Amino acid sequence: xxxxxxxxxxxxxxxxxxxxxxxxxxxxxxxxxxxxxxxxxxxxxxxxxxxxxxxxxxxxxxxxxxxxxxxxxxxxxxxxxxxxxxxxxxxxxxxxxxxxxxxxxxxxxxxxxxxxxxxxxxxxxxxxxxxxxxxxxxxxxxxxxxxxxxxxxxxxxxxxxxxxxxxxxxxxxxxxxxxxxxxxxxxxxxxxxxxxxxxxxxxxxxxxxxxxxxxxxxxxxxxxxxxxxxxxxxxxxxxxxxxxxxxxxxxxxxxxxxxxxxxxxxxxxxxxxxxxxxxxxxxxxxxxxxxxxxxxxxxxxxxxxxxxxxxxxxxxxxxxxxxxxxxxxxxxxxxxxxxxxxxxxxxxxxxxxxxxxxxxxxxxxxxxxxxxxxxxxxxxxxxxxxxxxxxxxxxxxxxxxxxxxxxxxxxxxxxxxxxx
Amino acid sequence: xxxxxxxxxxxxxxxxxxxxxxxxxxxxxxxxxxxxxxxxxxxxxxxxxxxxxxxxxxxxxxxxxxxxxxxxxxxxxxxxxxxxxxxxxxxxxxxxxxxxxxxxxxxxxxxxxxxxxxxxxxxxxxxxxxxxxxxxxxxxxxxxxxxxxxxxxxxxxxxxxxxxxxxxxxxxxxxxxxxxxxxxxxxxxxxxxxxxxxxxxxxxxxxxxxxxxxxxxxxxxxxxxxxxxxxxxxxxxxxxxxxxxxxxxxxxxxx
Amino acid sequence: xxxxxxxxxxxxxxxxxxxxxxxxxxxxxxxxxxxxxxxxxxxxxxxxxxxxxxxxxxxxxxxxxxxxxxxxxxxxxxxxxxxxxxxxxxxxxxxxxxxxxxxxxxxxxxxxxxxxxxxxxxxxxxxxxxxxxxxxxxxxxxxxxxxxxxxxxxxxxxxxxxxxxxxxxxxxxxxxxxxxxxxxxxxxxxxxxxxxxxxxxxxxxxxxxxxxxxxxxxxxxxxxxxxxxxxxxxxxx
Numbered sequence: 001x002x003x004x005x006x007x008x009x010x011x012x013x014x015x016x017x018x019x020x021x022x023x024x025x026x027x028x029x030x031x032x033x034x035x036x037x038x039x040x041x042x043x044x045x046x047x048x049x050x051x052x053x054x055x056x057x058x059x060x061x062x063x064x065x066x067x068x069x070x071x072x073x074x075x076x077x078x079x080x081x082x083x084x085x086x087x088x089x090x091x092x093x094x095x096x097x098x099x100x101x102x103x104x105x106x107x108x109x110x111x112x113x114x115x116x117x118x119x120x121x122x123x124x125x126x127x128x129x130x131x132x133x134x135x136x137x138x139x140x141x142x143x144x145x146x147x148x149x150x151x152x153x154x155x156x157x158x159x160x161x162x163x164x165x166x167x168x169x170x171x172x173x174x175x176x177x178x179x180x181x182x183x184x185x186x187x188x189x190x191x192x193x194x195x196x197x198x199x200x201x202x203x204x205x206x207x208x209x210x211x212x213x214x215x216x217x218x219x220x221x222x223x224x225x226x227x228x229x230x231x232x233x234x235x236x237x238x239x240x241x242x243x244x245x246x247x248x249x250x251x252x253x254x255x256x257x258x259x260x261x262x263x264x265x266x267x268x269x270x271x272x273x274x275x276x277x278x279x280x281x282x283x284x285x286x287x288x289x290x291x292x293x294x295x296x297x298x299x300x301x302x303x304x305x306x307x308x309x310x311x312x313x314x315x316x317x318x319x320x321x322x323x324x325x326x327x328x329x330x331x332x333x334x335x336x337x338x339x340x341x342x343x344x345x346x347x348x349x350x351x352x353x354x355x356x357x358x359x360x361x362x363x364x365x366x367x368x369x370x371x372x373x374x375x376x377x378x379x380x381x382x383x384x385x386x387x388x389x390x391x392x393x394x395x396x397x398x399x400x401x402x403x404x405x406x407x408x409x410x411x412x413x414x415x416x417x418x419x420x
Numbered sequence: 421x422x423x424x425x426x427x428x429x430x431x432x433x434x435x436x437x438x439x440x441x442x443x444x445x446x447x448x449x450x451x452x453x454x455x456x457x458x459x460x461x462x463x464x465x466x467x468x469x470x471x472x473x474x475x476x477x478x479x480x481x482x483x484x485x486x487x488x489x490x491x492x493x494x495x496x497x498x499x500x501x502x503x504x505x506x507x508x509x510x511x512x513x514x515x516x517x518x519x520x521x522x523x524x525x526x527x528x529x530x531x532x533x534x535x536x537x538x539x540x541x542x543x544x545x546x547x548x549x550x551x552x553x554x555x556x557x558x559x560x561x562x563x564x565x566x567x568x569x570x571x572x573x574x575x576x577x578x579x580x581x582x583x584x585x586x587x588x589x590x591x592x593x594x595x596x597x598x599x600x601x602x603x604x605x606x607x608x609x610x611x612x613x614x615x616x617x618x619x620x621x622x623x624x625x626x627x628x629x630x631x632x633x634x635x636x637x638x639x640x641x642x643x644x645x646x647x648x649x650x651x652x653x654x655x656x657x658x659x660x661x662x663x664x665x666x667x668x669x670x671x672x673x674x675x
Numbered sequence: 676x677x678x679x680x681x682x683x684x685x686x687x688x689x690x691x692x693x694x695x696x697x698x699x700x701x702x703x704x705x706x707x708x709x710x711x712x713x714x715x716x717x718x719x720x721x722x723x724x725x726x727x728x729x730x731x732x733x734x735x736x737x738x739x740x741x742x743x744x745x746x747x748x749x750x751x752x753x754x755x756x757x758x759x760x761x762x763x764x765x766x767x768x769x770x771x772x773x774x775x776x777x778x779x780x781x782x783x784x785x786x787x788x789x790x791x792x793x794x795x796x797x798x799x800x801x802x803x804x805x806x807x808x809x810x811x812x813x814x815x816x817x818x819x820x821x822x823x824x825x826x827x828x829x830x831x832x833x834x835x836x837x838x839x840x841x842x843x844x845x846x847x848x849x850x851x852x853x854x855x856x857x858x859x860x861x862x863x864x865x866x867x868x869x870x871x872x873x874x875x876x877x878x879x880x881x882x883x884x885x886x887x888x889x890x891x892x893x894x895x896x897x898x899x900x901x902x903x904x905x906x907x908x909x910x911x912x
Contacts, residue, residue, distance in 0.1 A: 389586035500747035
């Protein structure tokens with residue numbers, strides 16, 4: 001990991017130099033803003049710059065209201081200067097393509113539900129890079145609308161939201177394409193990362209934790225991938241809705257624990273691939289509603305209330321080569337017709353045998369427990385969780401199944417957990 | 421200490437059943453904690469053991485003990501001692517002995533292995549469940565002269581509270597599925613000490629998230645500091661009421 | 676000393692005591708006789724507080740017995756069939772009762788010596804024969820020097836020698852001016868002991884008389900004959 005980070009930083013430096021190159025070769029100028037030294041303001045300096053100039057802002061507290069960048073520019077913080085919106089203004093508005101924002105602390109943006117002010121907001125711009133900033137206590141952290149080829153990288157985005165309506169999202173992307181959201185750390189916002197109508201984008205190595213609603217909220221955003229992210233302790237986990245062709249690889253969904261919390265909530269999703277993720281200690285690992293043709297492969301479901309909840313509206317999904325370990329319920333469903341395939345998973349509750357030693361149990365496994373079926377019919381029955389009456393019913397059901405769907409079955413349960 | 425309590429305690433300690441009860445609980449508790457790598461899981465397993473064995477042993481052992489003490493009671497009644505003193509001493513003696521067994525068997529490992537607040541709540545709940553079922557045993561023993569009938573009644577009561585009651589609750593939940601009965605369920609669970617104990621302890625394990633909306637209502641009641649105290653008080657009432665009824669009956673009983 | 680007023684008790688459908696009123700005084704030795712199931716034991720148990728009557732009161736030294744249990748300090752009770760905790764030894768039982776009674780007067784250990792109970796003191800109660808159990812009961816009854824002795828079939832189960840020893844003890848206590856209540860089937864045994872006779876039948880007291888009077892009225896020399904005489908004449912009436 002350490003080497004990787006160095007590598008990336010190195011690359012990043014190269015990119016910045018590379019981008020600066022035409023500017024350096026041409027007539028581009030470098031401007032310095034240092035309020036402590038000469039009292040110059042950012043706004044006045046910006047007014048004097050030409051496209052592709054570089055503005056270096058030195059350490060200090062800058063309270064200049066709304067700063068608009070409307071030409072291609074390298075806007076660089078040196079010594080972590082603070083841009084303070086004093087809870088009144090949107091702090092940085094980027095209204096031009098080819099802008100780089102790097103190395104600022106941006107805090108105290110204004111608050112408003114009509115115009116959604118952000119710490120940094122990008123309006124209809126391409127090739128904007130926002131990197132290495134600290135965003136603290138803003139309504140929205142970084143807001144991109146109609147952006148293309150933008151990079152949001154290594155920012156630390158913190159807010160202190162208490163109620164869902166009182167706070168915006170950490171990284172909010174709307175009607176955009178080809179974004180790269182990499183290595184950000186987001187906490188305390190409504191949603192950590194929000195995608196709506198965003199295509200062809202990647203979300204990689206971010207950590208979203210303790211956000212009020214979702215760690216990642218994903219809607220109408222086709223052909224995206226999110227890889228190696230950590231979503232931990234968010235109010236409702238992660239939601240991916242009304243989307244097709246999403247790749248979800250190698251993410252950790254952890255401790256999303258609460259009445260309506262899910263590790264991963266899938267709603268109206270199709271043709272997607274969920275591979276090698278880790279779901280642990282969530283109320284529900286994956287909740288699926290109206291999902292089609294999804295492959296869930298080589299994931300680990302550990303110590304969740306429910307490993308997977310598959311609603312009757314799901315079809316043609318394949319769940320294979322996953323480990324189900326220590327979940328209260330491995331799987332539950334509200335339907336009786338099963339149109340999804342479970343095959344070759346490891347279930348720690350499986351008690352069958354393997355005479356031919358091929359690591360596949362000779363007896364099929366019914367992952368659906370009677371109690372989970374009853375609870376789906378009548379939620380308050382959960383009240384009887386761990387009561388003997390229920391335990392007795394479960395035992396008798398195991399011997400003579402009567403209420404659980406006969407065809408909800410893993411015909412080739414694995415004898416040993418898969419190494420993941 | 422009151423001489424009769426002392427005598428009863430010594431007599432029970434000499435009795436191998438209580439000793440084996442303590443050992444049984446200890447073996448279960450230690451094996452649960454050493455087998456389950458996850459302490460929350462271990463606690464759930466222990467909860468099940470606790471809610472099954474503790475009521476069973478408490479009620480059956482106490483019922484038999486009272487019947488076997490009939491000579492002792494008769495002897496004492498002809499002596500200058502108040503009847504209520506005999507009965508209360510017998511109760512306290514049994515309670516102390518079985519609580520000690522519970523504490524050695526489950527309480528101590530719980531305090532060592534589980535988070536402190538859970539250990540404390542589990543212990544208090546275990547003590548209360550113990551004295552509740554001893555009280556119920558006193559009631560069924562005083563109601564019938566016949567030993568076999570009395571033990572039968574105790575077993576029935578145990579069955580009722582550990583299993584049948586939940587069956588009735590399940591039946592009711594389905595019958596009244598169309599009505600908002602979550603609030604009422606809080607009251608209904610109070611009709612069974614085993615259910616109060618189970619839900620109280622489940623909520624300590626933060627399992628309430630699994631309970632959904634109903635869980636939220638229960639959490640609001642049983643999970644809050646006041647709720648815990650109120651549930652303890654209700655459990656105490658569950659011990660006191662059967663015992664006081666049995667005391668009243670005993671004071672009028674012909675020996 | 677003991678005054679029973681309008682005592683009634685019913686076990687289910689069976690009326691065991693029916694409006695019983697009696698007055699028993701110091702220095703008397705009262706024989707309580709009657710056929711099986713006539714209510715003798717119930718009456719005794721009522722006096723001891725082991726049976727709670729449905730109505731009526733019992734006064735002990737003018738005080739109602741249901742208010743205060745301390746009157747039992749002045750009663751020694753020997754049950755018909757002594758029932759003791761099976762796991763306890765004789766020594767433990769005696770020790771425990773001593774402990775409970777906290778008697779201030781000197782203990783009367785005469786019977787303990789005559790029956791040689793001390794040598795058996797480590798024996799468990801469940802291993803004892805009926806006779807030995809009765810000896811233990813007798814020992815305990817007399818141990819605390821009570822003012823009243825209630826003996827339910829005292830000689831039943833005792834061997835003739837032990838029975839004779841007990842009788843001697845009873846006479847001795849009677850002479851100290853104690854009230855002694857004995858139930859027995861064997862009237863001949865009671866002859867030289869008894870000063871008063873209570874005959875019960877179907878839960879009621881048929882008569883309560885001085886034995887001398889009975890004998891003189893009937894012209895019989897022994898109590899048993901006198902009783903038989905009365906009963907016969909009763910049937911003739």
